[in-house]
Amino acid sequence: MTSTIGGTTALAAPSARIDSTLANSVILDSPLAERRWTAWAGGAISLAILAVALVQLRDMPVAHILSLVPRSTGFWAAFVLAYLATPISEWLIYRRLWAIPARGFAALLRKRVTNEIVLGYLGEVYFYTWVRRAGLITRSAPFGAIKDVAILSAFAGNAMTLVMLAAAAPFFGLLQLGLGGRAMVGSLSVLAITSFAMLLLRRRLFSLPRPELTWILALHIARIVAMIGLTALMWHLALPAVGVTWWLVLSAVRQLLSRLPLVPNKDLAFVGVAVFIIGRESDVAAMIAMIGSLILLTHLLVGAALGAAELLQRERAA
Numbered sequence: 001m002t003s004t005i006g007g008t009t010a011l012a013a014p015s016a017r018i019d020s021t022l023a024n025s026v027i028l029d030s031p032l033a034e035r036r037w038t039a040w041a042g043g044a045i046s047l048a049i050l051a052v053a054l055v056q057l058r059d060m061p062v063a064h065i066l067s068l069v070p071r072s073t074g075f076w077a078a079f080v081l082a083y084l085a086t087p088i089s090e091w092l093i094y095r096r097l098w099a100i101p102a103r104g105f106a107a108l109l110r111k112r113v114t115n116e117i118v119l120g121y122l123g124e125v126y127f128y129t130w131v132r133r134a135g136l137i138t139r140s141a142p143f144g145a146i147k148d149v150a151i152l153s154a155f156a157g158n159a160m161t162l163v164m165l166a167a168a169a170p171f172f173g174l175l176q177l178g179l180g181g182r183a184m185v186g187s188l189s190v191l192a193i194t195s196f197a198m199l200l201l202r203r204r205l206f207s208l209p210r211p212e213l214t215w216i217l218a219l220h221i222a223r224i225v226a227m228i229g230l231t232a233l234m235w236h237l238a239l240p241a242v243g244v245t246w247w248l249v250l251s252a253v254r255q256l257l258s259r260l261p262l263v264p265n266k267d268l269a270f271v272g273v274a275v276f277i278i279g280r281e282s283d284v285a286a287m288i289a290m291i292g293s294l295i296l297l298t299h300l301l302v303g304a305a306l307g308a309a310e311l312l313q314r315e316r317a318a
Helices: 018-026 033-057 062-068 071-097 102-119 122-133 142-175 181-200 210-238 244-259 265-277 280-318
Strands: 003-004 006-013
Touching: 018 244, 033 102, 033 210, 033 280, 062 280, 071 102, 071 142, 071 210, 071 265, 071 280, 102 122, 102 244, 102 280, 142 181, 142 210, 142 244, 210 244, 244 265
Parallel strands: none
Antiparallel strands: 003 006
């Protein structure tokens, strides 16, 4: 039997020989081996971000997208705040958990871009490697805390969706959501079952103390509410003839549709709802497409910049 304390391994019983399995575990658990694999994984993910961003940017009509964007400073302020809402909320979470430094915000921004343009939840892997390489002193294991934050984010999204579904239920026929009975029942079942499972297995799923979990969940819910409001404000500033109240309703509907797992053609369903409520079919469809393209373009530009910056930093440090 072995125990590892402070990076050194001691044998519980004296022996002149160490079998190969034990030797391999000692090597893999050593700080040097950990630094090597986290450095390799972080570099590979940064390279993947840069490659995907450059390939997609090559085919993006950047000038055309920018020509459609409103010139008002209010629109750009709302867009920037909406885009940064997720990394800002996560930075506040990890600031409380680990006293994460300001430079951690760039790592969280890179995590979001990785999830969006490369592969979902690969960003969490990247952030884990960054935390290990940064040598943050934590009150909890990095993997456990990152896992808890991700699970609570999903739970907050499910909970908000169920609340909005309950609030919108009397208006389903009026809004013409286009949700079939089977799709609705199936989606509700998936959301309810997964949320209930998270609550039922919370002692096994979560590693952080309850006060920390409660605070993180509250911050996730606040982020979702802020995103709904900022999205409505962006749409209003893009089409100011439509009142912001209608856009708030549509922003909540979009959040609802985005979380229903078994509803096909979510974007088409949302455009249909927007046109039904607002009218002006061509204007609404063009505005929604413009903002979606602008978000993707921002992901690609931020990903290219951050990926290149980290690779250059690694090159200089080598």
